Amino acid sequence: MEAIAFEMHDELVKKMVRHLKQRFYQHIRANIPGYPQPPLIISDQDEYVADVTAGSPTHPKHIFDIELPRSFDDPQAHKRWSVLSELAEERGGSFRVIVPKGLGKDVKASLEKKNLNITVSEL
Numbered sequence: 001m002e003a004i005a006f007e008m009h010d011e012l013v014k015k016m017v018r019h020l021k022q023r024f025y026q027h028i029r030a031n032i033p034g035y036p037q038p039p040l041i042i043s044d045q046d047e048y049v050a051d052v053t054a055g056s057p058t059h060p061k062h063i064f065d066i067e068l069p070r071s072f073d074d075p076q077a078h079k080r081w082s083v084l085s086e087l088a089e090e091r092g093g094s095f096r097v098i099v100p101k102g103l104g105k106d107v108k109a110s111l112e113k114k115n116l117n118i119t120v121s122e123l
Contacts, residue, residue, distance in 0.1 A: 009068055010032050016030075017052060020054045025054040025062070027055045029052065030051065038050045051064055060093060062093055062094050063087065063088045065098065067098070098121055099121075099122055
């Protein structure tokens with residue numbers, strides 16, 4: 001990712017953290033400087049770190065991956081989403097891909113074409 005994309009991504013991560021704090025989520029971890037890091041997830045030969053993880057009274061583990069338009073059709077991103085989604089489900093939690101406001105419909109349509117059952121939310 002180029003520098004501007006990194007900045008946009010990090011701003012969305014920070015916005016997601018604020019959103020979760022306002023909704024009283026606990027144990028928030030974010031993959032940006034200044035926050036506790038989410039745990040490293042190892043699957044096959046690949047390693048992943050979610051952008052944000054948090055807990056709530058109803059779900060002990062929520063995993064969020066923040067995405068920008070350039071990665072919506074990236075096969076590596078789709079693989080990461082599948083791994084994170086399976087992990088969240090195994091732990092009784094949930095997984096969501098978070099995209100910038102106004103782009104959710106396009107991302108959902110793209111994922112449906114690829115038979116990926118991933119929850120997408122806008123922020």
